[in-house]
Amino acid sequence: MNTLQQIRFIWKPFIFLLCLVPATMVVTDVFGLTGSLGANPVEAILDRFGNWGLRFIMITLAITPLRRMTGWNWLSRYRRMIGLFTFFYIAMHFTTWFVLDRDMLLSEVVEDLTKRPFILVGFTALLILTALAITSFTAIRRRMGRRWQILHNAVYIVGILGVWHYWWQVKKDITEPLIYAAVLATLLGARIIWRLARRRKQRRAALQAQVQS
Numbered sequence: 001m002n003t004l005q006q007i008r009f010i011w012k013p014f015i016f017l018l019c020l021v022p023a024t025m026v027v028t029d030v031f032g033l034t035g036s037l038g039a040n041p042v043e044a045i046l047d048r049f050g051n052w053g054l055r056f057i058m059i060t061l062a063i064t065p066l067r068r069m070t071g072w073n074w075l076s077r078y079r080r081m082i083g084l085f086t087f088f089y090i091a092m093h094f095t096t097w098f099v100l101d102r103d104m105l106l107s108e109v110v111e112d113l114t115k116r117p118f119i120l121v122g123f124t125a126l127l128i129l130t131a132l133a134i135t136s137f138t139a140i141r142r143r144m145g146r147r148w149q150i151l152h153n154a155v156y157i158v159g160i161l162g163v164w165h166y167w168w169q170v171k172k173d174i175t176e177p178l179i180y181a182a183v184l185a186t187l188l189g190a191r192i193i194w195r196l197a198r199r200r201k202q203r204r205a206a207l208q209a210q211v212q213s
């Protein structure tokens with residue numbers, strides 16, 4: 001089996017199943033098979049999907065810097081799958097809120113969106129994520145050309161909105177949102193530094209070409 005076949009038939013299915021573990025644990029906890037959801041099961045499900053959604057955003061954002069730092073180019077082969085899992089967990093978080101918490105009542109949805117600004121922030125992130133998920137397929141990517149990369153850079157905005165949404169609702173202990181904010185700032189910082197270095201290199205190459213000609 002060559003490397004590409006190993007990725008396709010062994011590693012991709014393995015990582016797919018691994019990404020499904022948190023969702024499976026929610027289902028098994030609902031039935032009391034692996035644990036329990038505590039006194040407020042709806043809130044527990046909502047929080048679990050929200051937390052995993054945020055973790056998946058961070059993992060998605062970490063792939064490119066990690067690939068550049070280590071030279072492990074194979075990492076980019078898992079980016080789309082992990083990005084789609086981010087969408088899956090946030091969509092489940094939203095569905096839990098809409099179906100179990102708000103009883104699918106449009107009046108309650110509108111009330112929450114207008115009276116609880118952190119929900120509006122989360123909702124905006126979900127809308128952007130939906131656009132990224134829809135346009136993640138190869139055929140659409142090819143058709144969009146350069147605009148695809150510009151749109152997909154918005155994943156950083158999703159990260160910022162996600163951390164903001166979490167931070168805004170925390171009442172006392174801000175340790176967890178602070179950790180997410182620090183991770184996000186590091187990933188964004190790495191990207192900015194890499195961009196600046198690349199631009200400087202391009203400028204130097206252009207100058208050298210001018211001198212030689």
Ligand code: HEM
Nearest residue numbers: 047050051053054090094097119122123125126162166169
């Ligand atoms: C990128 C998008 C989103 C991320 C990353 C995210 C993440 C989170 C996180 C981490 C929590 C806190 C969990 C905890 O307390 O341990 C949370 C709570 C919550 N989220 Fe989101 N969320 C997102 C989008 C949304 C959307 C679209 C909605 C609904 C429209 C929503 C509604 C809520 C609600 C109602 C809570 C519970 C607040 C409470 O306990 O009082 N979120 N979210």
